Amino acid sequence: MRMFKTLSIVTAAVALALAAGTAAAGDKVKIAMVVKSLGNGFFDAAHEGGKAAAKELGDVELIYTGPTAPTAEAQIEVINSLISQKVDAMVISANDRDALVPIAKRAMQRGIKVLSFDSGIAPAGRLMNLNPSNSALIGTKLVEMASDASGGAGEIAILSATAQATNQNIWIAEMKKALAKPEFGKLKLVATVYGDDQSDKSYREALGLLRSNPNLKVIVAPTTVGIVASAKAVADEKLVGKVFVTGLGLPSEMAGHVKSGAVKSFAIWNPIDLGYSAVQLAHAFVKGKATGKPGEQIAAGRMGKITVEADSEAAMAQPFTYDASNVDKFAKIF
Numbered sequence: 435m436r437m438f439k440t441l442s443i444v445t446a447a448v449a450l451a452l453a454a455g456t457a458a459a460g461d462k463v464k465i466a467m468v469v470k471s472l473g474n475g476f477f478d479a480a481h482e483g484g485k486a487a488a489k490e491l492g493d494v495e496l497i498y499t500g501p502t503a504p505t506a507e508a509q510i511e512v513i514n515s516l517i518s519q520k521v522d523a524m525v526i527s528a529n530d531r532d533a534l535v536p537i538a539k540r541a542m543q544r545g546i547k548v549l550s551f552d553s554g555i556a557p558a559g560r561l562m563n564l565n566p567s568n569s570a571l572i573g574t575k576l577v578e579m580a581s582d583a584s585g586g587a588g589e590i591a592i593l594s595a596t597a598q599a600t601n602q603n604i605w606i607a608e609m610k611k612a613l614a615k616p617e618f619g620k621l622k623l624v625a626t627v628y629g630d631d632q633s634d635k636s637y638r639e640a641l642g643l644l645r646s647n648p649n650l651k652v653i654v655a656p657t658t659v660g661i662v663a664s665a666k667a668v669a670d671e672k673l674v675g676k677v678f679v680t681g682l683g684l685p686s687e688m689a690g691h692v693k694s695g696a697v698k699s700f701a702i703w704n705p706i707d708l709g710y711s712a713v714q715l716a717h718a719f720v721k722g723k724a725t726g727k728p729g730e731q732i733a734a735g736r737m738g739k740i741t742v743e744a745d746s747e748a749a750m751a752q753p754f755t756y757d758a759s760n761v762d763k764f765a766k767i768f
């Protein structure tokens with residue numbers, strides 16, 4: 435009897451300790467930001483935004499992670515390990531729209547809130563996707579900048595990230611729609627190549643474009659890694675003034691290339707705000723304040739309310755254009 439009593443006291447104490455443990459763990463919301471690959475300045479800036487959101491929210495433990503090379507296989511491994519770590523939520527920039535669906539589903543079955551941002555997972559593999567901006571708007575903007583750089587006519591080529599990247603593939607599809615419009619009828623898309631968001635491969639692909647297309651007027655790189663590598667290739671080949679580079683870039687990485695004349699203009703949204711919003715959204719899902727239903731308005735701190743649209747997607751803001759007049763000012767920020 436006495437023994438039983440002692441045991442039950444011990445059991446009760448363990449139960450209490452466990453409960454306390456759960457409560458303590460429950461205090462912190464573990465959010466993982468899974469990026470396409472590490473070492474990319476764009477995602478470093480998104481991480482800054484994520485950290486700011488975590489600080490503001492006060493109860494977030496933010497884990498920033500991703501593979502060294504932007505492949506779906508490597509990202510699946512990262513996600514697997516986050517499932518074992520029992521994170522509460524993941525915000526993922528996908529290297530492949532479909533390949534991540536099974537692992538993302540497994541995470542969701544374990545109660546983890548899975549969201550995608552920047553580069554989406556197909557709807558079956560996430561509760562919500564946060565696009566940086568309206569995709570059609572981005573596609574049109576890229577073509578407009580190529581048109582401006584070329585003087586309205588001539589050969590253009592696209593240097594993209596990976597061939598499976600959700601975001602770049604959508605933007606390229608939108609570019610093709612824009613190119614079919616009469617106002618851009620004198621622009622001819624001669625090639626699309628992939629630098630895999632790796633500086634060295636992007637540089638080699640850019641050189642390849644320049645060498646096999648002697649009449650090329652513009653390289654459009656809808657990737658912050660590809661645009662820098664392309665501008666460097668144009669400069670190294672002494673083609674500044676003959677071939678122009680445009681696309682999506684970070685002012686901090688592009689300022690020198692705008693000065694050299696290799697780049698007249700480029701665009702981007704604020705990657706800090708994107709990372710900030712993604713973490714705010716993930717937190718709202720964990721706290722039961724969001725479900726991703728179209729029409730829902732989710733409070734996202736200083737970004738205000740984010741409206742969920744069809745397919746549980748939302749768009750953050752419009753791309754902003756940079757040129758010699760403003761690049762230095764923004765280069766200090768991201």
Ligand code: RAM
Nearest residue numbers: 476595656657658659682
């Ligand atoms: C690269 C990545 C990222 C994309 C930007 C514009 O950094 O591919 O996904 O959004 O470029």
